[in-house]
Amino acid sequence: MLVFLAALLVLTVGSLGGFYTYDFLRTDVIEGVYLENLSLGKLKRDAVIQRLQEYLEPRLQEPINFEADGVVGTLTAAELGYGFDYAKMADQALRAGRTGNWFLQRAARRRILKEGLFIRPQVTVDREKFQRALEPLREKTQVEPVSAQWEVLPDRRQVKLIPAQPGQTIDYDRLALLVTELLKQAPPYSVSLPFREIKPRLDTEEAVNLGITEVVASYRTYFSPSNTSRVKNIRLAAESIDNKILLPGEVLSFNRLTGPRLPESGYEEAPVIINGELVPGVGGGVCQVSTTLYNAAVLANLTILERNKHSLPSAYVGLGRDATVYYDYLDLKIHNETVRPVLIKAIVGRDYIEVLILGKWVYDWRVQIEVEDLETIPPVWTERYDPSLEPGQRVIEKEAMPGRKVRVWKKYVGPGGVVSREILSVDTYQPINGVVRVGSMPKN
Incomplete structure (x- = not known):
């Protein structure tokens, strides 16, 4: 009897060992493994990759409609920099039923054969190409934020606060995930563009907290509108200082705000005073902006840290009230030593520039x-x-x-x-x- 049982045990172990050895030497996918409804069973790795490519590659050429109050653009996944990681999917299919000890593997294979194992497409994306391809859609749909602003009322004393408005732009992270999930299913493809909010530089609450309620000082100088190059330079420099907030303790540098007055920045040639002579120079007219700002700042009781006069009297302002600037050499620097913030507004009319200092007069x-x-x-x-x-x-x-x-x-x-x-x-x-x-x- 003992001899019989021993012989039976040897036969059983031998047969199991043979099956065990055979299973672990197999290099194909076990039966019951699918990608969606695509069977990958009994295929070796290269064949799995080829079948996956034939099945999934057409998805990359399918149009994807991007919607935001209607269709705003159409691109393919390939144009967006998407692809599939075929090697990763093939390895995932080959690992099915081959992890854990022998008994766990046998149980897993029986379950896979009975119920099926469905792997999902592994999607990749080149984020730089993705964002480049979406740039036209971003330009079409982006809404720029608008900071809180103060409107000067006609009496030139009172101001009105205009609330800020947030902007919006495409949320690339969310959109990349949405397109990734789209490609894991069959076409057709459409997606609503997700947006994220762009906060304004100055929101309404921050503006209210600044306590700006009135015009505390202003100064105006005049120019000839016939010199269009000079007028353009005045407008450019005025835009650089407009809506500048100067908090208590802060110092304003005119040169830092305007930057170099160069042709590539839009400045044109107009008369400037150099060495006691009126000669053509790029940026002519900018000194009228610094001069107007200087006078408004003095009247607003701001502290002047640096101011330089012209070598000649200026036609647009009285003696001793001019403030010349020359980038990186002569500057106008203004220090807010008061206890309250101020805001600078620069308004250019047909024949004048006016600088207003907004804040709260407490004297x-x-x-x-x-x-x-x-x-x-x-x-x-x-x-x-x-x-x-x-x-x-x-x-x-x-x-x-x-x-x-x-x-x-x-x-x-x-x-x-x-x-x-x-x-x-x-x-x-x-x-x-x-x-x-x-x-x-x-x-x-």
């Missing part, structure tokens, strides 16, 4: 600017002999202009008169010497 006095004339500096005339002229004839070749020296005062004026005053600057404008051609030799 019982106002600022005034007074210019004291200290000295007139006579010019020097140079005579040049011109044989083409008649004796005694004189022709002015270059007009002369006297120089001036002025002292500029900042006065604090209350209901009862001047409370105090301080010197803003003492400025000297050198004379422009003249040249006259004469019809006889000049006397020694």
Whole structure:
């Protein structure tokens, strides 16, 4: 009896061992493994990959309709940078029923054979190509945010807060997941574009908390609208400082806000003052913006850290009230040493630029600017002999202009008169010497 049982055990183990060895030496997919309704059973790895490619590759060429209040664009998955990881799917199919010990594998294979094992498409995407392909749709559907703004009312004293409006743009992360899930099923394909909110630079709550309720100071200068290049330069520079918020303790640099005044930034050639001469230069007119800002800032009781005068008087502002700038060399710097935030608004009209400082005036006095004339500096005339002229004839070749020296005062004026005053600057404008051609030799 014992001999019989021993023999039976040997036969059983031998047969099981043979089956075990055979199963583990197999290199094809076991029966019952599918991708969707596509059978992968009894296929070796290369054959699995080929069958998957034949089945899934057409999906990459199917049009995908992108919708946002109607169809806004159509692209294929291939154009979007999508593909399938065929090797990963083949390996997944080959591993089916081949993990764990022998008994677990046998149980898994019986279950797979009876119920089936369905693997899912493994989708890949090139994110850079994905976003590049969607750029036209982004441009078509994106809504830019609008920050909270203050509108200056016609009385030029009161302001009205206009609430902010959030923007929207395509949510690439969510959209990539949606398209990935689409490709795991059969066409046709359509997807609603998901959007994410773009927050404005200044939202309504932040604007309210700034406490800006009125125009605390303003200054206006005028220009000729006929010089279109100069007007364009003024507009560009004004846009750079418009809606700039200056918090308590912050310093404004005009050069930092406007950047280099270069043709590639849109600036054009217009007259500028260089070394006492009015000559053509790129960015001519920008100094009128800095000058207007300077005067408004002084009237708003902001502190001037840096200001430079022109070498010649300016036609658009009085002596001592100009502020020239030259990128990376001469700057206008304004420090908000008050206890409240201020906002700068720059408005360019047909023939004027106006800078308004918005905030909340908390003093019982106002600022005034007074210019004291200290000295007139006579010019020097140079005579040049011109044989083409008649004796005694004189022709002015270059007009002369006297120089001036002025002292500029900042006065604090209350209901009862001047409370105090301080010197803003003492400025000297050198004379422009003249040249006259004469019809006889000049006397020694």
